[in-house]
Amino acid sequence: xxxxxxxxxxxxxxxxxxxxxxxxxxxxxxxxxxxxxxxxxxxxxxxxxxxxxxxxxxxxxxxxxxxxxxxxxxxxxxxxxxxxxxxxxxxxxxxxxxxxxxxxxxxxxxxxxxxxxxxxxxxxxxxxxxxxxxxxxxxxxxxxxxxxxxxxxxxxxxxxxxxxxxxxxxxxxxxxxxxxxxxxxxxxxxxxxxxxxxxxxxxxxxxxxxxxxxxxxxxxxxxxxxxxxxxxxxxxxxxxxxxxxxxxxxxxxxxxxxxxxxxxxxxxxxxxxxxxxxxxxxxxxxxxxxxxxxxxxxxxxxxxxxxxxxxx
Amino acid sequence: xxxxxxxxxxxxxxxxxxxxxxxxxxxxxxxxxxxxxxxxxxxxxxxxxxxxxxxxxxxxxxxxxxxxxxxxxxxxxxxxxxxxxxxxxxxxxxxxxxxxxxxxxxxxxxxxxxxxxxxxxxxxxxxxxxxxxxxxxxxxxxxxxxxxxxxxxxxxxxxxxxxxxxxxxxxxxxxxxxxxxxxxxxxxxxxxxxxxxxxxxxxxxxxxxxxxxxxxxxxxxxxxxxxxxxxxxxxxxxxxxxxxxxxxxxxxxxxxxxxxxxxxxxxxxxxxxxxxxxxxxxxxxxxxxxxxxxxxxxxxxxxxxxxxxxxxxxxxxxxxxxxxxxxxxxxxxxxxxxxxxxxxxxxxxxxxxxxxxx
Numbered sequence: 001x002x003x004x005x006x007x008x009x010x011x012x013x014x015x016x017x018x019x020x021x022x023x024x025x026x027x028x029x030x031x032x033x034x035x036x037x038x039x040x041x042x043x044x045x046x047x048x049x050x051x052x053x054x055x056x057x058x059x060x061x062x063x064x065x066x067x068x069x070x071x072x073x074x075x076x077x078x079x080x081x082x083x084x085x086x087x088x089x090x091x092x093x094x095x096x097x098x099x100x101x102x103x104x105x106x107x108x109x110x111x112x113x114x115x116x117x118x119x120x121x122x123x124x125x126x127x128x129x130x131x132x133x134x135x136x137x138x139x140x141x142x143x144x145x146x147x148x149x150x151x152x153x154x155x156x157x158x159x160x161x162x163x164x165x166x167x168x169x170x171x172x173x174x175x176x177x178x179x180x181x182x183x184x185x186x187x188x189x190x191x192x193x194x195x196x197x198x199x200x201x202x203x204x205x206x207x208x209x210x211x212x213x214x215x216x217x218x219x220x221x222x223x224x225x226x227x228x229x230x231x232x233x234x235x236x237x238x239x240x241x242x243x244x245x246x247x248x249x250x251x252x253x254x255x256x257x258x259x260x261x262x263x264x265x266x267x268x269x270x271x272x273x274x275x276x277x278x279x280x281x282x283x284x285x286x287x288x289x290x291x292x293x294x295x296x297x298x299x300x301x302x303x304x305x306x307x308x309x310x311x312x
Numbered sequence: 313x314x315x316x317x318x319x320x321x322x323x324x325x326x327x328x329x330x331x332x333x334x335x336x337x338x339x340x341x342x343x344x345x346x347x348x349x350x351x352x353x354x355x356x357x358x359x360x361x362x363x364x365x366x367x368x369x370x371x372x373x374x375x376x377x378x379x380x381x382x383x384x385x386x387x388x389x390x391x392x393x394x395x396x397x398x399x400x401x402x403x404x405x406x407x408x409x410x411x412x413x414x415x416x417x418x419x420x421x422x423x424x425x426x427x428x429x430x431x432x433x434x435x436x437x438x439x440x441x442x443x444x445x446x447x448x449x450x451x452x453x454x455x456x457x458x459x460x461x462x463x464x465x466x467x468x469x470x471x472x473x474x475x476x477x478x479x480x481x482x483x484x485x486x487x488x489x490x491x492x493x494x495x496x497x498x499x500x501x502x503x504x505x506x507x508x509x510x511x512x513x514x515x516x517x518x519x520x521x522x523x524x525x526x527x528x529x530x531x532x533x534x535x536x537x538x539x540x541x542x543x544x545x546x547x548x549x550x551x552x553x554x555x556x557x558x559x560x561x562x563x564x565x566x567x568x569x570x571x572x573x574x575x576x577x578x579x580x581x582x583x584x585x586x587x588x589x590x591x592x593x594x595x596x597x598x599x600x601x602x603x604x605x606x607x608x609x610x611x612x613x614x615x616x617x618x619x620x621x622x623x624x625x626x627x628x629x630x631x632x633x634x635x636x637x638x639x640x641x642x643x644x645x646x647x648x649x650x651x652x653x654x655x656x657x658x659x660x661x662x663x664x665x666x667x668x669x670x
Contacts, residue, residue: 054443104646111388114443115589116645118582123638130631240450240578247447286458289451293436296448300439 012274026273027266032159034265035166036228039221040242041249041257042173043214048251049190050210051102053113057121059239061215064124065090066222066231067132083219090215091208098207125236162224169220170258173213177254182209190252244292249303256304264288331513348502353495361494362567368607369501370562375587375599376505376512377555382585383594384516385548386528387437391449392556393580394456397573398426399557400564401466404475408468415480415488419504419561426557427550429456434549438542441531453581457573476570488565497566504562508555512596515551524548525594556584586637590644592651601652609637 016023043058055061068089072082101116177183188196189206197203225235242261249260271287295303320335322328332338352365374396381387403422406413433452437445460466467475479489486492487500515521523544526534535541564571583606591602613633648654 101642101646108645108649110442112645112649114388114446115585116642118585119638119641119645121638122634123642126631126634126636126638130628130635243447243450247444251443283458286451286454289448289454293448293451296440296444297436300441300444 015274026269029156029159030266030269031262032156032163032265033269034245034261034263035163035258036159036221036224036261037238037242037245037264038258038261039162039166039169039217039224040238041245041261042170042254043217043221044242044246045249045251045254045257046173046210046214046217049254050186051189051207052110052193053102053117054110054251055214056114056117056239057124058214058218059236059242060121060124060128061090061093061218062222062225062238063231063233063236064093064128064222065215065219066226066235067128069219069222070226070231071132086219087216090219091212094211094215095208097211098204102207103204121236125233129233158224158228162228165220165224166258169217170254173217173254176213182206186210241288244288248292248295250301253304259303260292264291267291329517331510331517345506348506349499353498358494361498364607364611366494366498366501366567368603369498369505370559370567371584371587371607372600372603373501373505373508373562374556374559374584375591375603376509376596377552377559378584379588379591379593379596379599380512380515380524380555381548381552382588383592383598384521384528385524385545385552386531387434387545387548388442388446389449389549389552390446390578390581390585391433391452391456392584393576393578394453395426395430395553395556396560396563396580397456397460397576398429398553399423399560400571400576401460401475402426402557403561403565404477405466405468407478407480411478415482415565418480419558419565422561423554423558426560427554430549430553430556431546434546434553437545437549450578453578457576460573460576472572474570474572475564477565477568480565490569501562501566504558508558509596509600512555516596520544520547586641589641590651592653593649595651595653597656598651598653601656605652609633609640 040058040062043061044055047053047055047058065086069082069086072085073079077085097120101120102113105113105116177187185196185201185206186209188199188201189203193203196206221238222231222235225238229235245257245260245264247260248263249256249258268284268287268291271291272284276283320333322333327333330338332341352361356365374392378389378392381389399422402425403418406418406421407415410418429452433449436448440448461473464470464473467473470476477488477490479486479491481487482500485496487496516524523534523539524547526537526539527541527544527548531541534544560576563575568575587602587606588599589602590605591600592598610633613636614629617629644651
């Protein structure tokens with residue numbers, strides 16, 4: 001028993017203290033992985049904030065964006081054109097979703113809307129694969145997947161690019177939300193649907209805008225994940241990775257998505273490297289969920305979520 | 313149905329609260345159950361029993377379980393596959409450790425094991441609500457599957473990591489394992505689903521079911537009028553997991569024969585959830601209709617192009633299947649959020665007036 005306690009409570013920390021460079025490497029790996037999760041989680045947060053819909057199909061939107069991009073690149077389109085066309089496709093998709101799915105379901109309970117996005121998830125998965133083929137594709141965006149060493153710490157170039165991209169994206173989103181008129185309208189809608197409607201904010205347009213923005217975020221996420229692990233069906237499963245990030249950070253909070261992603265990324269890497277061997281490894285499937293669950297028991301609305309006020 | 317209930321007066325509370333208040337309904341349902349026990353084993357071929365009827369009954373049981381939790385108590389769960397796995401693996405462990413234990417007892421005990429695990433993962437539902445809870449139940453799904461994959465004890469150290477149903481008999485008839493006939497397994501599955509559907513019907517019309525619905529409709533108001541949320545929610549999780557656990561045990565013992573954890577992955581959870589949505593949230597009949605729909609749809613989609621003379625690749629078929637699946641879910645949610653059960657009701661009402669418009 002004391003052996004077990006030692007292995008769980010003491011040995012991992014001794015390992016950490018033993019080789020700080022390795023610890024730093026693990027931490028950096030965790031930060032990067034976390035930012036990749038945040039990229040996906042951001043799409044969820046944007047849609048949830050503006051329309052109260054928990055969009056389960058975000059992962060498939062990432063896959064769909066990546067498939068479209070790769071498909072266009074394969075047909076010889078230059079990178080810029082392909083990106084623009086993909087963005088156009090995502091905006092079109094946002095428009096279609098608003099028209100076909102959201103509008104008829106307005107005023108339904110949130111849970112119905114959530115299940116509708118699960119349906120959307122399946123539909124898009126089939127549609128994307130039918131349109132672009134189901135085989136694994138390589139997405140080459142010109143960033144080599146190699147590492148360089150700074151002061152004894154290995155850093156992956158691709159992951160660094162992803163981290164920088166995530167930072168830029170978040171800054172742009174923050175500016176968009178804080179300084180533009182549409183951003184102001186979005187914040188108003190997020191605050192109170194009915195009040196926003198009554199002062200003349202066109203709710204339908206806002207939904208199209210916000211699903212389009214989420215679509216663009218999906219392109220960025222698809223670009224990064226696709227470059228890292230190839231464009232294939234399993235890409236849609238990263239949505240499942242982003243969920244614990246979401247509940248940890250809070251559904252309504254953009255900073256929450258980032259901080260949640262970092263906590264999950266670092267926690268997952270630390271758990272896997274230092275505690276994983278104790279239980280036979282492969283814990284990355286559930287560790288994030290249990291970590292998030294532990295946080296939730298203390299703060300049911302997530303770290304940055306709005307305080308849940310309940311009335312009868 | 314075409315008959316009317318005019319002239320049938322309820323003169324006692326018992327007749328008012330009966331599960332089937334109309335005599336014709338009662339007769340019809342009893343006849344249908346008897347027919348279900350007698351006709352298919354005699355008439356249906358092995359293909360029908362094995363590929364359609366047995367999975368239909370098993371999934372109907374799982375769907376009833378999830379419907380109790382999601383449809384009646386309003387707690388969205390995405391961990392059904394995990395709870396089914398608990399049932400399957402505990403049934404395997406029990407029957408290999410105690411070979412003389414009746415297989416019926418094994419199924420019930422494995423349901424209890426699943427219920428215990430369900431209770432454990434239901435505890436967060438007291439503090440966590442809505443989507444946060446749905447995501448939290450995913451923790452159960454992933455953790456349980458990982459556990460059964462990692463710990464070799466659960467598979468009796470089988471190198472392949474699969475669990476296989478051994479031969480077990482009920483009243484001298486082999487009902488599980490490779491030597492059981494499809495008819496025997498069918499009757500076994502039918503007996504379980506009949507009993508448990510009846511239990512579910514009784515649960516939801518009684519005090520427990522009413523407290524579940526109160527919690528679902530507005531939990532704080534329910535708490536104020538004296539429904540205890542702790543007990544009510546945990547009971548919903550426990551009973552729902554019991555149903556799912558029995559269904560999981562049946563899935564391996566009566567349908568698949570042998571299985572690994574892959575049979576209980578997240579897709580299984582979604583499949584059962586779709587049955588509940590398409591069939592109708594908060595309806596026991598809907599669970600059956602939804603299960604039948606989801607089981608039959610892929611078979612129909614495979615057969616249709618064949619009979620039309622179209623040749624499709626397997627991949628294309630799979631993709632079209634996904635699209636139709638997703639499309640139908642959207643369609644049902646938009647057009648009829650109460651699912652097939654509601655459509656059945658509407659149809660009945662139309663038939664009652666037919667052929668007159670009013």
